[in-house]
Amino acid sequence: MIFKRINVKTYLNIITSASLIFTSCKTEHKDESKELPGGAYRGGFLRVNEVENIKSLFPIAIGEVNTHHIGAQVYEGLVKFNTTDLSIRPCIAYKWEVSDDLKTYTFHLRKGVKFHDDPCFPDGKGREVTANDFKYCFEKLCSPDPNNQQFQVTFKNRVLGANEFFEGKSKELTGVKVINDSTLSIELYQPDPTFIQILSMPGCFVFPKEAYEKYGQDMRTKCVGTGPFYIETIKEGEIILMKRNPNYWAKDEHGNQLPYLDGIKWTFIKEKKSEILEFKRGNIDLIYRIPVEIFPEVMGKLEEAKKRKFDFAVESSPLLSTFYIGFNVQTNPVFKKKEVRLAFNYAIDRDKIANFTIQGEGTAAKYGMVPYYEVFEKEGYDYKFVGGFTYDPQKAKDLLAKAGYPNGKGFPEITLNVNSGGGDRNILVADVVKKMLEENLGIKINIQINTFPEHIENVAQGKSDFFRFAWVGDYPDPETFLVLFYGKNVPSSLQEKSYVNMFRYINPKFDSILEASKKIADSKERMKTLALAEREVILDPPFIPIFYDDNFILEQNNVRNAPANAINFWDFSTTYLVPAEVTAKK
Structure with a gap:
């Protein structure tokens, strides 16, 4: 896998003399540091923000x-x-x-x-x-x-x-x-x-x-593990303070005891604008997902950020993450009809959402739930065979009419459930999806906003039949996305929670192909079979893929070895902070 400083051609024409929001208002953050053999530094607290409260650790x-x-x-x-x-x-x-x-x-x-x-x-x-x-x-x-x-x-x-x-x-x-x-x-x-x-x-x-x-x-919230850090303090929704585990077993290649940091301070600022403000003040060291509203400004300083010429750096990597709208196919009779779900898919202009609504923060979902990933394609995953959905309003109208709702007549009013947090992106996308569906299909959609923990519970309990969600791969393999549709993960009762297959989707043909893939030893043949399984879902979709996220991490210029990878797995055991006086010399 290749990790890189950002190279987004879309923004090369941005006026490079434009003022950047990160060049002022930065407060000092001092930690006593000690240089170690190999060049890393011991000491300091890494300050990280999460925009959502924890549900359970x-x-x-x-x-x-x-x-x-x-x-x-x-x-x-x-x-x-x-x-x-x-x-x-x-x-x-x-x-x-x-x-x-x-x-x-x-x-x-x-x-x-x-x-x-x-x-x-x-x-x-x-x-x-x-x-x-x-x-x-x-x-x-x-x-x-x-x-x-x-x-x-x-x-x-x-x-x-x-x-x-x-x-x-x-x-x-x-x-x-x-x-x-x-x-x-x-x-x-x-x-x-x-x-x-x-x-x-x-x-x-x-x-x-x-x-x-x-x-x-x-x-x-009472955590006892073996990891590089232990939790000293938790104030839910405000702060989690971690301290270095003095008895941690791991050492680096130079014999230095890990972790390098003295600890990690996690905060929970909910709004991305406030999070960015704290970042430019120097009160946060690392944030992920650059807000839509400042994305062009950050990209406008691409070359400078690549060379750490400013007080911040931008890391990027591919990200196995799909932003989608889901249907609960068991609780609402209209969503049991395949033609309705297909009509919704063809009524969405994904390019418009990717290029204008989220301003290049992700790429239009041209395929299914498995995001495009070059490694998968080289290993034999056939994205072209899987296919996807183009923007075709007339086809959407025809499908809705075939389902029994010509021009939306007789279609019930529905509610799109969305979670708050993470800036305005979820709400912005929901508003655009609502508008596209209403204009192209002649139906009425309301938007309901809940906190993320409430949203998860509502969807898992089957209380939301039309919902926004996203899935980040648990491991780098298409299977981690396809398991979301596995029928044997659907509870027998509607009263039971369904955390994985939130669509409560059952397709015996898909299940049999997915199961068959587990018995295939040859890697390319297995990938071919997984693509065959996803094709079955595209033909009978319980979801609307909207876009595939890109992985952008904003960090202060003294942060080193912060993880950036395709599944957003974080391990701060080898992350360290370069002292301000050393950073200033470089």
């Missing part, structure tokens, strides 16, 4: 980007992603073997990895992690907790005995075996090329039994 309940950002600094699993190229690297497991039949993984744990110090332990001191801790946590992962958002996308239909344990048919997760304190084996139903990546997900993080027994459901 308990590993099996993590389902949003912001909670993953935070949780990944505190918790770890057997393996983790390399933040640069997204390859899998050892974490608490320092090595592993895979059996000849590719169904059994045997992991060997590092000695001396300890949980954070916490009152849940008898002496308040964190004890060493053992294989039994992973067995315990994996059984929690496979338990029917109403807040469990991870089982369906991790161990379900993958790990031997996981389904039976979840359904209460077995008292033990038979596919996970503790061989000794430092050795663990996991047996799968069948070979799975993505399983090692699955183990990097939040649901596979380890935590001590003592913490769950002491805190129970309070573990949504």
Whole structure:
């Protein structure tokens, strides 16, 4: 994967003499720093802002980007992603073997990895992690907790005995075996090329039994892990203060103890304009997603930002993220009709939204749920075969008429549910989508705005039948997007929450193709089969793809090694801050 300083041709004609909002009003932020062998610096607090409140930091309940950002600094699993190229690297497991039949993984744990110090332990001191801790946590992962958002996308239909344990048919997760304190084996139903990546997900993080027994459901904010940082203070909606874990197991290639930072301060400024103001004042070190309203101004200083000539830098990378509008195909009778959903798709001008509404912050969704990614295409994913939706108002009208609503006559008034936060982008896009659908189809749409946690719950509970959402890949593979449509993830009752397949979409042909892909060893053939599965969804779409996000991160000029990758995975263990006097000399 290639990471780069931004190179967006669209903005090359912007007047470069235009005033940039970041060149003034910056306050001083001083930290005592020490240069280490290899050139990194020890010390300082990294200040990061999230625009949404946390829902839960308990590993099996993590389902949003912001909670993953935070949780990944505190918790770890057997393996983790390399933040640069997204390859899998050892974490608490320092090595592993895979059996000849590719169904059994045997992991060997590092000695001396300890949980954070916490009152849940008898002496308040964190004890060493053992294989039994992973067995315990994996059984929690496979338990029917109403807040469990991870089982369906991790161990379900993958790990031997996981389904039976979840359904209460077995008292033990038979596919996970503790061989000794430092050795663990996991047996799968069948070979799975993505399983090692699955183990990097939040649901596979380890935590001590003592913490769950002491805190129970309070573990949504009481975090005890093994990560490079521990949480000292949480004031929900205001601040999370993390401190450096003095007992962290990892060292860098020069023998320096990680992490480099003294800690991380997370704030929760909801409005992007206010967030930007704090950034230019020097009170925030790093923000992601540059607001629509200032995007051209930032791009206007492209070359300067690339060379860190100003007080900020812009990092960019591809991002596996799709912004879409979803239909609940079970709760509203009109959305059960395929022609209605197709009509909505052809009534949307995605180019106009990408170029004008979000001003180049993303690219028009010309294909389906799987965003265009050059790596996937080279591996055999056939985007042209998958197809997508063009802007065709007449075709949209014809389809709606075929569904029984000529010129929108008789079509019920509907509500588009949108979450607040993240600046004005969600609302701007919702307004444009509403206008396009009303003008092209002759229907009436209202917009309902809720907070992000409320929005997630409403959609999962089936209370929203027409909703805005976005999905960032959990791992770099098309499967992480296609699992959203898997019919066997739909609860049997409308009263049960559906966190993964929020559309409550069931397509037996799609399910059979997706299942078949899991049995294919050849990588290119597997990718071809996954594309075939997505084509079935395009023919019967339970969603409207709007645009694919690009990954832009704005950082102060003294920030080094901040992660930028296609799945927005953050690991700040090797991030460091260059002292102001050193930055000034460069």
